[in-house]
Amino acid sequence: PFDPKTFTAYGNAAAGHEGVLSDESGELVIKPCTAAEVSFYESALTTHPEFAYFMPRFMGTLQLQRTPPTDPTPLPGDNAEPGMRLKGKALETDQCIVLENVAAGFVRPNILDLKLGARLWDDDTKPEKRARLDAVASSTTSGSLGFRVAGMRVWQGEEASATKELLAPVEGKDTKVAELDQSENVLVFNKFYGRSVPTEDALSALRTYFVVPKAGVRPAAILPVVRAFADEVEEVLAMLEKKESRMYSASLLFVYEGNPGALKEALEAPPKSVKEEDDEDEADEEEDEEDEVPAKKSHALKVIDFAHATWTPGLGPDENILQGLRSVLRLLRKLETELAGST
Ligand code: ADP
Ligand code: MN
Numbered sequence: 001p002f003d004p005k006t007f008t009a010y011g012n013a014a015a016g017h018e019g020v021l022s023d024e025s026g027e028l029v030i031k032p033c034t035a036a037e038v039s040f041y042e043s044a045l046t047t048h049p050e051f052a053y054f055m056p057r058f059m060g061t062l063q064l065q066r067t068p069p070t071d072p073t074p075l076p077g078d079n080a081e082p083g084m085r086l087k088g089k090a091l092e093t094d095q096c097i098v099l100e101n102v103a104a105g106f107v108r109p110n111i112l113d114l115k116l117g118a119r120l121w122d123d124d125t126k127p128e129k130r131a132r133l134d135a136v137a138s139s140t141t142s143g144s145l146g147f148r149v150a151g152m153r154v155w156q157g158e159e160a161s162a163t164k165e166l167l168a169p170v171e172g173k174d175t176k177v178a179e180l181d182q183s184e185n186v187l188v189f190n191k192f193y194g195r196s197v198p199t200e201d202a203l204s205a206l207r208t209y210f211v212v213p214k215a216g217v218r219p220a221a222i223l224p225v226v227r228a229f230a231d232e233v234e235e236v237l238a239m240l241e242k243k244e245s246r247m248y249s250a251s252l253l254f255v256y257e258g259n260p261g262a263l264k265e266a267l268e269a270p271p272k273s274v275k276e277e278d279d280e281d282e283a284d285e286e287e288d289e290e291d292e293v294p295a296k297k298s299h300a301l302k303v304i305d306f307a308h309a310t311w312t313p314g315l316g317p318d319e320n321i322l323q324g325l326r327s328v329l330r331l332l333r334k335l336e337t338e339l340a341g342s343t
Helices: 033-045 127-138 141-145 191-195 198-210 221-240 261-269 274-283 319-341
Strands: 026-032 058-063 093-100 109-116 147-155 178-181 188-189 246-247 251-257 300-304 309-311
Touching: 033 058, 033 093, 127 141, 141 147, 141 198, 141 319, 147 191, 147 198, 147 309, 147 319, 191 261, 198 221, 198 319, 221 251, 221 261, 221 300, 221 319, 246 319, 251 261
Parallel strands: none
Antiparallel strands: 026 093, 058 093, 109 147, 109 251, 147 188, 178 188, 246 309, 251 300
């Protein structure tokens, strides 16, 4: 059913390596990956359904012909100087994982990738790389809070605009932390943004993602979205407290509807839960199915990136991940309170 010739570069990646693709429908992402990530998806589906619920839907794997390493065609988003890549190099692999595109169906998907953990390497990582990752962690909120912004994409409304302070290089570094995608009017925050956020500004980083007055969403209107995310992070936390796993460099992927009209619509008629759908199926079998328009989603939260994830029976819960989740939850609740006060 897949024709790799029709795949295009996926435009909504907030972080990570280059080389993520999408299919023609836009419903799928096709991501070069390691065998370890495929096994983790498979084992989660078969033995940890409570966790699989929070993963993007796994559709299978695909072997793609590798593009020659000499191919000079720059991929979108790769506009940095050599040695100053905004994204990681494409993985040297043909193996791809096919996943549900979590950002599909949104009119203006605002996307945030929060990389979890203070320790970001697994037992197979070489000492040099461990040291590099530890250095980044200890100088960022990864070390202090157990998570950092890996990247984000925030729609800035219908009117072309730019936020000067964000577009300016960070003091002392000649690299931009955010750039305006002119065609979409989306502020794209690269990996250097999250590395530049001091611990005391982690909440304002979340504000930058959630509160976008220029897009025409009132702070009060975003409150239910922040609350829903906080509730879901709480669920992920409670679920992982009961699991024995180790996930290094996994992320929380947030997507919410940035278009005010579409957001309003989604909040007024939220999609049915799987439970409600099941109940309905039992009641009136195939009836009504044709005239059912899929409801719009206001938001989606998933755990992603399992290149360094394993189930570890006997080792107890993954405190490294849990610390990050607790910090994210605490800040989301703070923002929730703040937004509730601004109504
Ligand atoms: P990497 O190992 O390159 O970091 P990730 O799994 O973190 O791989 O994916 C990189 C980026 O691609 C993420 O930051 C996210 O924005 C996007 N992405 C990954 N998987 C999905 C998905 N299933 N749906 C939508 N976006 C995704
Ligand atoms: Mn990642």
